[in-house]
Amino acid sequence: MEQMNLFDSRPQTAPLASRLRPETLDEYVGQQHLIGPGKILRQLIERDQISSMIFWGPPGVGKTTLARIIAKKTQAAFVEFSAVTSGIKEVKEVMARAEDNRRMGVRTLLFADEIHRFNKAQQDAFLPYVERGSIILVGATTENPSFEINSALLSRCKVFILKALDENDLARLLRHAVESPKGLMDMNVQVSDDDLRAIARFSNGDARTALNTLEMAACNGRMDDDGALHIDGEVLAECMNRRSLLYDKQGEEHYNLISALHKSMRNSDPDAAIYWMLRMLDGGEDPLYIARRLVRFASEDVGLADPNALPMAIAVYQACHFLGMPECDVHLTHAVTYLSMAPKSNALYTACTAAKKDIHDKPAEPVPLQIRNAPTRLMQQLDYGKGYIYAHDTQEKLSKMQCLPDSLQGRRYYHPTEQGREGRIKERLEEILQWKNSK
Numbered sequence: 001m002e003q004m005n006l007f008d009s010r011p012q013t014a015p016l017a018s019r020l021r022p023e024t025l026d027e028y029v030g031q032q033h034l035i036g037p038g039k040i041l042r043q044l045i046e047r048d049q050i051s052s053m054i055f056w057g058p059p060g061v062g063k064t065t066l067a068r069i070i071a072k073k074t075q076a077a078f079v080e081f082s083a084v085t086s087g088i089k090e091v092k093e094v095m096a097r098a099e100d101n102r103r104m105g106v107r108t109l110l111f112a113d114e115i116h117r118f119n120k121a122q123q124d125a126f127l128p129y130v131e132r133g134s135i136i137l138v139g140a141t142t143e144n145p146s147f148e149i150n151s152a153l154l155s156r157c158k159v160f161i162l163k164a165l166d167e168n169d170l171a172r173l174l175r176h177a178v179e180s181p182k183g184l185m186d187m188n189v190q191v192s193d194d195d196l197r198a199i200a201r202f203s204n205g206d207a208r209t210a211l212n213t214l215e216m217a218a219c220n221g222r223m224d225d226d227g228a229l230h231i232d233g234e235v236l237a238e239c240m241n242r243r244s245l246l247y248d249k250q251g252e253e254h255y256n257l258i259s260a261l262h263k264s265m266r267n268s269d270p271d272a273a274i275y276w277m278l279r280m281l282d283g284g285e286d287p288l289y290i291a292r293r294l295v296r297f298a299s300e301d302v303g304l305a306d307p308n309a310l311p312m313a314i315a316v317y318q319a320c321h322f323l324g325m326p327e328c329d330v331h332l333t334h335a336v337t338y339l340s341m342a343p344k345s346n347a348l349y350t351a352c353t354a355a356k357k358d359i360h361d362k363p364a365e366p367v368p369l370q371i372r373n374a375p376t377r378l379m380q381q382l383d384y385g386k387g388y389i390y391a392h393d394t395q396e397k398l399s400k401m402q403c404l405p406d407s408l409q410g411r412r413y414y415h416p417t418e419q420g421r422e423g424r425i426k427e428r429l430e431e432i433l434q435w436k437n438s439k
Helices: 040-046 063-073 088-103 120-132 167-179 193-202 207-219 233-239 252-266 270-282 287-305 309-323 329-341 347-361 377-381 422-437
Strands: 053-056 077-082 108-113 135-141 158-161
Touching: 040 063, 053 063, 063 108, 063 135, 077 088, 088 108, 088 120, 120 135, 167 193, 167 207, 193 207, 193 233, 207 233, 252 270, 252 287, 252 329, 270 287, 270 329, 287 309, 287 329, 287 347, 287 422, 309 329
Parallel strands: 053 135, 053 158, 077 108, 108 135
Antiparallel strands: none
């Protein structure tokens, strides 16, 4: 935790992204849905009517920058807080000073970067001061606030969603960096608009990545006899040899991508399924995790419409276990394509869900006597197994013996569809039910 002086000059040795950090709304790039002319957040900032809020968005889209612009615009005392370096003691000290400021008519704006990293106790410590108005809390997070921020605190904050910057915004920002005195103007950098757009595309909406890539390319550029620094395609290719896509194996994006994969396969879209699966691998996901999800999908969404789906998914899991990355990517592609194109039935899933609901909601009734095992004489004397009919002894290989408890007699869980092989199963089940219901 430290008191910030936002008017300090930034040394030229600072990273390019820091030197070019906008200090006014007019300099700010992107997020026009929030700070464009007439938009609500811009009006709140310009009128100095800020209340507690959360900025939620991917890295490098201007969450911290926007908080600092607010700090310069407001008449409140500004404090920046770190979840990594601040414990409950530091939180309470700041809150005590904020309470003193409130009594003297001065508001305190507390900026909590990466607020999702604050633990429950730290977040709870903010709550009474937010309620009393001692502090205006501005938090920034890359994680879904619904999961990472206490509901009581979240209910007292307005959530603003910041979007990834588009290619035009990033290209304009990069050109400004080349031409700005605070940027690379002194280096006389020569770079084409096409190459700047290539950096913009590579950066995937992240301004910090874009500026860092440009700075790296400039540091490795070719100087000509006139003192101009040229950035060519070869240098850019080296600086952009790997893009780290946004992917947190423990965070929301993990679940977003597995959801995209699952729903693409369910929608019989092999191209989308292949894309999302490879996005997960590119982000560092464990291939065995993906393979396990495919095993689940084979029963949940394909089921008996294609009985080969489950053994195929298990075989792919084993192949991934044997080979590992990167070779097993083709096995996973095999599986997601097969499962996407397989006929779909959720009859097994709905049967499982309905039976579990009955088990949860209804009394746990005893097993009917006729289908109990009777290995001892006492059990036989108690009529265990009495009335049991061995189906193989009958001509039809069927019996009308009751197998469910009395309260569930006639209850059906499995309702086969007519998709794929399950159509034959449906015909067979209807024949069985008709025979059992006949006199």
